[in-house]
Amino acid sequence: MPQTQQQTAVETPWWKTFYDDVAMAVLADQDPDVIRDQADTITRLTGLSRGQSAMDQCCGLGQHACELASRGVEMIGVDQSALYIDHAKRLARQRDLEAEFVVADALAYQHAPPVDVVYNWHSSFGYSSDDAWNQQMLHAARQSLRAGGAMLLEFPNMLHLLANFQTSISSTHPGGVSLKRTSRISASTGTLHQAWKYRMDDRSVRTHESSLRIYLPDQLIQMFRDSGFVNVNAVSPCGGTLAADSPRCVIVGSNPSDA
Template identity: 35%
Template sequence: MTNTANPTNSEAWWQTLYDGTVAALFLEREPEQLQRETDCLARLLAVQPGASLFDQCCGTGTQALALARRGFTVHGVDQAAEYAASANAKAKTDDLKATFVAADARSYRPPQRHAAGYNWGTSFGNGLDAADHLAMLEAARDALLPGARFAVEFPNMIHLLGRFQAVLTRRKQLEDGEWLVVRECTIDHHHGALRQTWTILAPDGRRRSVDTSVRLYLPHELREHMEAAGFCEVQLFGAPDGTPLEGHHARCLAVGRAS
């Protein structure tokens, strides 16, 4: 699920970070988790099978393909051409009503408007430029029918900052062995961003490091950004069941209606 970072280095970081290995490490879901996520989306977006959905920053189509299997028609966009091609191949193999294109989510408008949409997995907020983030939300608004719901899934920065961890590690067993990911984090107080260095260690000892950043939008700032982009009745949730957002929730689910 990709977005852009700084204009000066956006191409370098996302093209270096997002490949097949990163998709396997971060974008794949266990069946139970994927079921919870798609249940959450259907509930938050108030849609039933048969509705058309827009997946902004779709990655390899993890949620989109699962929703298509549940009877939704899904159209996704992602900046990584490899990811869009992979998602299209899976949709064709399984004869699903899902299509994917490689394009810049800040400017991409699908050929038709949809009944609801979402931006999942911290695909929103990458980089430092608030104008880029506003443009992405405006593009999402234009992708939807008037009154359609749009959900943004983002870290609850109150929770993240209150329980800040400078180093996080993750191990995952893939076909070729165990991979290790080390994420080193710092707070950029001047720019209001979470700076991250991702070091990915392959089973054979190869390593690569990529620097990324995520804007530190507090929940009310995320709501204000959505309102500025043309969404109304924006609500903040801390759990898929509609629980209002509180400080102990790790994720923030912002849902608004396209005006």
């Protein structure tokens, strides 16, 4: 989840307060089998193997980073939330894994030495309506990659989202947390706005708001190319051909071998 560097005065950096302890309870409620399948996709699309290095650009609670570390990958996880980085470190200790976790601004963080793979998973991109601001994250990712290294960006397939738009979704999570998420689209800014209403078992309520720039797969491909990546393609979350009815997509690119 990225921080901010230079944000326009009219746009609030919602992510600074969004990722709190309640959101953490929801994010922690992920099927371990799904995490393993997604790690399989990352390794399959990039060729990442034991002994190589990878950076999770917005690692959140560290589930993907720890899964890859368990496979012998040298992992670096980056996130703007100290709370979430602490959780990721605890998860690594519980699993007796070697992994590095850093509290940093993903828009600017550049790892040294460069890594073999950078990935950005689960919609941790496009938080601003300013395209140039969002693209800083791709620039930073490329600067952290070795020559010939691979970059993955996992993002909603907006073709599917727009065709199957739901204004309200409800879910329940461990710890007595229920969530109602309401959504609307701003046609003037091309942005998905969402209100997240959490109700706890003590009947207290907490509400957060978020926004996500609506990028179609071809627009993401162009942003990758504008950042200097080559061999850019959009695939399905399992690594196959991307179809319009796929809920999510993965953009794959390479740092030029002569970079």
